[in-house]
Amino acid sequence: MTTLRKIFLRREAGIAVMIVLFCLAVGAVKPQFLTLDQLRIILLLTPLVMIGAMGQMLVIVARHVDLSIGSMLGVSAMVSGMLYRYDATWFGVDMPWWGGIPISIVVGALLGLGNGLLITLFRLPAIIVTLGTLSLYRGLTFIISNAKQIDRQWIPSELKGLAQTSPIMGIPWIIFIAFGVALATYFFAMHTRVGRQIFALGSNPVAAPLRGIKVNQVTLLVFAISGALSGLAGILYASRWGFVNPSNTGSGFEFQVIAAVVIGGASINGGVGTVLGTVLGVLLLGCVSAALPLLGIPGTSQAAIYGAVILIALVIDRSVRQQGIASLKRARA
Amino acid sequence: MSTTKTAPAQADSSPVRPRWQTLLIRPETMTFMLLVVGVFGGSVLSPFFLDLSYILRSFTLYSELAIVALVLTMVIIAGEIDLSPAANMALSACIFAWAQASGVPIPLAIVIGLLSGLAMGALNAFLVIGLQLPSIIVTIGTLTLFRGLAQVLAGDKSIRVPEWFIGVDKIMLAGIPLPVVLFIVLAIGLGIVLGGTIFGRNIYQIGTNEVAARHAGIRSARIKSSLFLLVGLVASVAGIMTASRLGSVRYDIAAGGELQMVLMAMLGGTYIFGGRGTILGTFLAAWLLVIVSTGMIVANVLPAVQLVVLGGLLIVAIIATNLIYSRTQR
Amino acid sequence: MFKKALVLGLAAGLAFASTAMAQDALKIVYIGKNTGNPYFDSITGGFVDACESLGCEFEFVAPATAEATSQIPFIEAQIQRGVNVIGIAPNSPDALNQVLEDARSKGILVLTVNGDITGNEQYRDATILPVNFDIVGRDQVEMVGSLIGYEGEIAILSATTEAPDQNKWIVGMNETLKADAKYAKMSLVATVYGDDQPEKSTTEMEALLSNFPNLKGVIAPTTVGIAAAAQVVQSRGIADKVAVTGLGLPSEMRDFVKDGTVKAFQLWSPYNEGWLAVHFALGVIDGSIKNEVGSTFEVPNLGTITINANNSINTQAELTTFNAENIDEFDF
Structure with missing residues (x-):
């Protein structure tokens, strides 16, 4: 067990070293990359991805994948946006500015539950179900909004303020929320019974029921969490960007999030993944996106870099795993 | 994923069903019924829908994806998946167009395009079979990489191809556009390979139980690698056909095509865990998808409804296929 | 078997079609870059109002995403529907050439509205741009x-x-x-x-x-x-x-x-682009407007409009400037 722990520790240390090296390399060319102001920019790029990545990490640990998170983000942001826009017309009351937060979380959780139900009830593979709901939920976003954007004037300024005003040290609320979610995920995953069951389920689905794990309930919970966190990311999208658009909001989100989680060392074979690794994965991607325009590299190369980073992370993951197995064998021998 | 593979148990003891009944509850039958329903639904939605030449013309817009979906079906039957061919189409088309724009003669540029498609297939094969990484996540990575490289190569601009090279879809054989003819011919060819050769039977064996297949002396690594290479090659053919149809190439051609391809295979009854599926099913499903999409577009149905219908179809198809396979044996 | 079903259905469909064809209002369709793009709501408003005042049938369609090729099935479908005028905000300067050529060969008037296919002007009849x-x-x-x-x-x-x-x-x-x-x-x-x-x-x-x-x-x-x-x-x-x-x-x-x-x-006013497009299209079809460089025509609310080089038509001469004083006067 200690050998395995060492490997995971090394994995996270590896990402941290990569981040430091990357920042130093960029800083050598552009010294302003190593300023506090730049740190603020990088941090502001990450909250949505970080929140989505926490849910996705749990899903991947449970040996599933959720491709629909971008569309769930879109639907839940749009439901709140529509309520901000039409609250007076429909209900004759003004929705308080924070009203969208619980509403989006609940909408997201329900959509995630929908994924989970399809997967558990019909024993379907998550990848195909969520590929379907990726399209289906995106369509829903268009339908509930009648294909109209919710403009900035309808998003309450207090909500937009979450991404701009700061409780301390000039760091906006939205970043604290993201790290709060990461911390909560850590306690849930490491120190609760259900959290540990997710890992047990992912590392050995066949043995899980024998250990008294209610596989269906845990799976449902994991997908509901992924949905709820997408919902939270949805309302924070409205806060960060000040609008909700039926087609842009959340599209492509899944690729950023999956890239971050895989880079963070969660194994697609289930059972392995840490909050710290995922946070570092998110930060590394944030550094890359912030550095590109500073270096004058055209944005067109961003997708290629993301793709290459995913593949490299996979290959590293594999060699780490093999070394782990080899060292285990040595230890036994 | 490998654990759920055992779900539809191979119960040899169950009673033999009458032939008509096994035929009726095949997934391809479901696809065919949906196709008939789709044709009638389309004609109810819009009076302009039922026109054979319009449907054939619309099919050419999807024919490139449909051609790749045929090969993808074989990959899925072998127990793997490839989400990267749509991005491969874009990258090989961009490489082809970029080569001919920088002075390489067209035939040579085509060869370069095809080789690059093959190379992309080889990369997938190396990562999936050589390094034993899961194909689903590998091809999500290569999908992003290929599309990204196409964007690096072509930027945001489109690359033109020469006037005489334009219009593969305007060539008619017996009133049928050439891409559709190619699709039909390839479907027949692959159908024979998959259904009537040892190679084809080995693909089913690998998808049903790879370990057992290997013990039975089937060279699974070699067969799966050749399938990934074939997808790569066919995707580049499809990409170059797209270039000829459009007259220009951009990095975003066939964007989102992976959903459509997987949809075609799933709607045709290919079992996502491998071991089951037919080329006939994918053939019918491609038509079904075109009928449903064009039926809705010509009736000016909101694109949103189309997204919902396509996503819903995928889920319904896979539920139905799962149910059918869990109640019958092949 | 499939063919047979298709032919049977075809016969039924033709009977259907012939009754539906008996109408004379001109059909205009505008194909936007993508749905959910607030800019096009305003253009569409101009189309709708102009068609109401002049008596034509208008529809707005758009693909879900703005890729170069995503508009092609929509143009094919409009050709099949037999519309008289296709207005389009092209997603690509050249990927639409072939299908627009098909449309024009069927006698459809093709206008690019709010964006042109620069370098491929021969594939459309005219372009309507907000300003020069x-x-x-x-x-x-x-x-x-x-x-x-x-x-x-x-x-x-x-x-x-x-x-x-x-x-x-x-x-x-x-x-x-x-x-x-x-x-x-x-x-x-x-x-x-x-x-x-x-x-x-x-x-x-x-x-x-x-x-x-x-x-x-x-x-x-x-x-x-x-x-x-x-x-x-x-x-x-x-x-x-x-x-x-x-x-x-x-x-x-x-x-x-x-x-x-x-x-x-x-x-500028996106609304006026739609308004002008309809007036121009109907004028060209009934022969009262000559689609030639240099010819002029009157449009209500916009005054005298001249067709410029490359068959390019503008709705206004100068850009509109928005500031704190006037921003509340505009609702798009």
């Missing part, structure tokens, strides 16, 4: 100049690197800065591209501010870019140091103008 695009660069430079006192560093935050309209305007901006002595003390330090995505535009804007600490003004000639740039300036609280202007939608910019983040920006 040659003046946009000049006016935008004057706008930013007036905001920063004609002195200091400025930068451009554009859409994509190959966006044809934006690139034309950027050329105009560069020429104006060089040619006119009035702008001699202004220097253009960078042109960056936010790809019309809010995230990308924001990081590009942040990079501009860190790379050029003395930046005085930013021109963002794209609705996504100007909103993103304004938001960066607003959250940093540097509106008094960096002036953001460009082309934006009043509905998206209203808050920034009211809180002083943006003093002024420009655009």
Whole structure:
């Protein structure tokens, strides 16, 4: 067990070293990359991805994948946006500015539950179900909004303020929320019974029921969490960007999030993944996106870099795993 | 994923069903019924829908994806998946167009395009079979990489191809556009390979139980690698056909095509865990998808409804296929 | 078997079609770049109102996403529906050539509205653009100049690197800065591209501010870019140091103008593009308007319109400037 722990520790240390090296390399060319102001920019790029990545990490640990998170983000942001826009017309009351937060979380959780139900009830593979709901939920976003954007004037300024005003040290609320979610995920995953069951389920689905794990309930919970966190990311999208658009909001989100989680060392074979690794994965991607325009590299190369980073992370993951197995064998021998 | 593979148990003891009944509850039958329903639904939605030449013309817009979906079906039957061919189409088309724009003669540029498609297939094969990484996540990575490289190569601009090279879809054989003819011919060819050769039977064996297949002396690594290479090659053919149809190439051609391809295979009854599926099913499903999409577009149905219908179809198809396979044996 | 079903259905469908054809109102369709794009709501409004007053059938369709090829099935479908006029905001300057040619060979009048297929003008009958695009660069430079006192560093935050309209305007901006002595003390330090995505535009804007600490003004000639740039300036609280202007939608910019983040920006009336397109199309079809360079015609509310070189038609002569005084008069 200690050998395995060492490997995971090394994995996270590896990402941290990569981040430091990357920042130093960029800083050598552009010294302003190593300023506090730049740190603020990088941090502001990450909250949505970080929140989505926490849910996705749990899903991947449970040996599933959720491709629909971008569309769930879109639907839940749009439901709140529509309520901000039409609250007076429909209900004759003004929705308080924070009203969208619980509403989006609940909408997201329900959509995630929908994924989970399809997967558990019909024993379907998550990848195909969520590929379907990726399209289906995106369509829903268009339908509930009648294909109209919710403009900035309808998003309450207090909500937009979450991404701009700061409780301390000039760091906006939205970043604290993201790290709060990461911390909560850590306690849930490491120190609760259900959290540990997710890992047990992912590392050995066949043995899980024998250990008294209610596989269906845990799976449902994991997908509901992924949905709820997408919902939270949805309302924070409205806060960060000040609008909700039926087609842009959340599209492509899944690729950023999956890239971050895989880079963070969660194994697609289930059972392995840490909050710290995922946070570092998110930060590394944030550094890359912030550095590109500073270096004058055209944005067109961003997708290629993301793709290459995913593949490299996979290959590293594999060699780490093999070394782990080899060292285990040595230890036994 | 490998654990759920055992779900539809191979119960040899169950009673033999009458032939008509096994035929009726095949997934391809479901696809065919949906196709008939789709044709009638389309004609109810819009009076302009039922026109054979319009449907054939619309099919050419999807024919490139449909051609790749045929090969993808074989990959899925072998127990793997490839989400990267749509991005491969874009990258090989961009490489082809970029080569001919920088002075390489067209035939040579085509060869370069095809080789690059093959190379992309080889990369997938190396990562999936050589390094034993899961194909689903590998091809999500290569999908992003290929599309990204196409964007690096072509930027945001489109690359033109020469006037005489334009219009593969305007060539008619017996009133049928050439891409559709190619699709039909390839479907027949692959159908024979998959259904009537040892190679084809080995693909089913690998998808049903790879370990057992290997013990039975089937060279699974070699067969799966050749399938990934074939997808790569066919995707580049499809990409170059797209270039000829459009007259220009951009990095975003066939964007989102992976959903459509997987949809075609799933709607045709290919079992996502491998071991089951037919080329006939994918053939019918491609038509079904075109009928449903064009039926809705010509009736000016909101694109949103189309997204919902396509996503819903995928889920319904896979539920139905799962149910059918869990109640019958092949 | 499938063929047989199709032929049977075909017969039924033909009977259906022949009854549906018996109508005479002209059918106009406008194909937008993508659905959910607020810009097109306003253009569509012009189409709808003009068709109501002149008596034609109008429909707006658009693909879910704005890829180069995503409009093709929609054009095919409109040809099949037998519409008389296709207006389109093209997603690509050349990928639509073949299908637009098909449309024109079927006698459909093809108009590009709010964006042209530059270099492939032979595949459409005319283009309807809000203003003469040659003046946009000049006016935008004057706008930013007036905001920063004609002195200091400025930068451009554009859409994509190959966006044809934006690139034309950027050329105009560069020429104006060089040619006119009035702008001699202004220097253009960078042109960056936010790809019309809010995230990308924001990081590009942040990079501009860190790379050029003395930046005085930013021109963002794209609705996504100007909103993103304004938001960066607003959250940093540097509106008094960096002036953001460009082309934006009043509905998206209203808050920034009211809180002083943006003093002024420009655009045109998208509504009038739709209004003009319908009047022009019906006129060409009934023969009262000659679609020739140099000919003129009258349009209610817009006055006399001239067909310019390349069969290009503009709805207004000058850009409209929006500021704190007039922004509430516009509801698009």
